[in-house]
Amino acid sequence: MTAPLLGITGATGAIGGAVAAALADLRPRLLVRDPAKAVDLGGGVRRCVYGDPHAAEALVGVDVLLLVSGHESATRRAEHRAMVEAAAAAGVAHVVYLSFVGAAPDATFTLARDHADTEAALAASGLAITLLRDNFYADLLPHFADDAGVLRGPAGTGRVAAVGRADVADVAAAVLRAPHEHVGAVYELSGPEALTMDEIAARAGAVLGRDLRFEDETVEEAYASRRAAYPGTPDWQLDAWVSTYTAIADGSFARVSDDVERITGRPARTLETILRA
Known part of the structure; x- marks a missing residue:
């Protein structure tokens, strides 16, 4: 039986690149914005830009597609829907989509609504699907701090079960090694514990050797501080930034899930392990 051809989008990015490296023995096709930045692993390298009317050409022959969510933008919903249509038109059988925890049309975190829209498009496409709903990335949260080491936003004492990008890549690679076993599955990928922003600041600062602290804001203060720091930022981006924290607050x-451990066979990495790596 011929092994399915895997297609990996975002294969020069942090997650797509890690998945591609883990699956090099399966000779996946790498689907990237700039082919010059990718090294062919045996399945070819194709230029594939979300929203490009020629995207389907890059997908012809691919059986199982890892669809890494695109960059945040005002047009991401349309770009994702175009990619779903391209996958269907190219004859892709199964899409593994990197979604977001709590994806829903009315999610507090506004970008999770974008993911809900993509999930709806996939559900209507007739394709077999697997959803990997990631929590916030633990390795990125400390970098929300400003130059003074302050993480600020209206998160209050809410908790976030942030996950490491390496764990997300490991889960995606495991799913793609046996995609037929995961058709229709929805996995929620979290870290091993839910932490407050105060705890994240203290523990991340200890690892990074930096004095980090969290400063709670009201919603009004959060919008004002971001408008002042980044004048001209569009409303959709401001909403995304502020709702990052209000979604933690509510x-x-x-929720801490054991899906990382169930799929990879080992516990999810702690914040300290992630940052030391």
């Missing part, structure tokens, strides 16, 4: 991202 518990949207507090």
